[in-house]
Amino acid sequence: MSSVATSAPSLEAPVRAGHRPSVLSVYRWELRKLVSQKRTYLGLGLAILLPLIFVVSQLLRGHPPHADSIFASEIFQSGLATPVLMLTFLAPFFLPLIASLVAGDIVAAEDNNGTLKTILTRSVDRGQIFAAKVLAAVTYGIAAVYVSAGVGTVAGVGSWGFHSVRTFSDTVVSAPKALLFIFAANAFFLVPLLAIVCIGVLLSTVARNSAAAIVGTLGVTLVLAIVSQIPGLEGLHPYLLTTQYFAWQGLLRTPTDWSPILHSLWVCALYAVPALIAAYLVFLRRDVAGG
């Protein structure tokens, strides 16, 4: 910096209330940060690997697995049964885990690294940064679900063909319609997954520790799963988040059973909205004393 005395930028220009960045600008940078981190690819790698492992193992095995799902017996008849079966397998644990990796980390990591103070002393309000972080965590959850579904579909169709499949009601749907159902089923699975994302963001905001927030988010899923297994608490089942992980199955019945899907919407809102509001309020008022 030996030439600082002569090379400092011209700063005489008066500062005025200029163009302030939008949430979209902040969101774009949140995504760029995600793309630049190895951890991001750990979750997406899982989302890619698990369907591939399943398909390869079934090809080697040579006969369909014994499972309760009708789609298990269907996988050799149509490749489109694979993504449905994968969603059934991954919904209770792996996809919430992948979503938690980012949701639980997204605020806490910045707090730990001291970069929260860096971005909070620029021209964006805390609310904008919070909104962008939530959107980024949601985007990651959506990406994980559709990457898994996409890999499962491609691998399944590549192995067993693009044929019609039987639904939970034992009716047959054409391959194009089944593809549409697969897309929609994953979309409905996103409802409880986004509730998990909101809980993850809350824990990330409150805990100020990435590992604790990620484990805590996953812990919520595990605790609810355990509660669902305790005899005598059956009355709680319709209100457990873990039950909502399978609400999408209503879509794969004939006629479509909308009641679990609609039920899932408001039950998930009961988890997501308070968590998100609490996270927002904590983020707005928190002392950024680290770093």
Place this chain on the structure above:
Amino acid sequence: MAADAPPVRARGLVKRYKEVLAVDHIDLNVDAGDVYGFLGPNGAGKTTTLRMALGLIMPTAGSVELFGRDPMRAGARALEGVAGFVEAPRFYPYLTARKNLELLAALDGDGARGRIDEVLETVELTPRGGHRVGGFSHGMRQRLGIAAALLRRPRLLILDEPATGLDPAGMRDMRLLIQRLAGEGITILLSSHQLPEVQELCDRVAIVDSGRVVYEGALADLRRQGGAGYRLRSTDDAQALRIAREQPGVDGALIDEQGLGFQAEERHVGELTLALAGAGIGVLALTPELATLEDLFFRLTDEAEPNRSDASSPVSTDSDLGATVGAG
């Protein structure tokens, strides 16, 4: 932003963490064009005060306004024309220096992105712009912190220990940069435990201790208030010390390896020399010494907290100013 509002105005600022009172009713007045030193020992509440000024932490009581706007009420709008960092500047280690600045420019808007090359050049990081910050030295991160602040074209620059951890050349360059920026009319609020840095750069100071301001005003006034000091060498320093301590108007007499140091008004110095001569003690040398910022700093903070160990002689020369005090 009111056109005539002062860069920083804090009133009755308090921050309490449960039982700990980190900041205790601090008032600050930083005027336009000031290079304002914010001094205090470790844990005095300097960084906490700066964090409140930047809206990073919420005051328990009181308020701080930047150009007339309270960050707690106005949010990011209160930071218009304001930039800086508290403690070490932090960046995303997995992004390059340039990407970090692009990110911050995106959060600044207002054409900040177009100034990236310029500010990288200013801090001489252009060749390292494409390198990840994770591999940067402390000094390079400090410089990148300055670059990030300059992106905002600030009218007020808040710097918390900007020279900490830099080598002597880096410290000199940092001082030159601050002087250059001050010369361009930027008001600078400089928290530092480098007393020579403050003495060289600042025209006004606030000295905080235990969360309270023990002095705020012009550095020149402070040094005048500190009174003149003298250094005396004699044929019998021990006897001279005894006489000096009994002499009216002579304060703070102490002997160290450089002789007898004391403070007194000029007329009392004359009386002391006569008393020494009367006692048969010859004066070998008598030199006046102005109180340094370090002397005044320790005097003020020791007055505020009498139990703290005596870390300084009553009078010292400017060459003694290598000493630092802990960061608060």
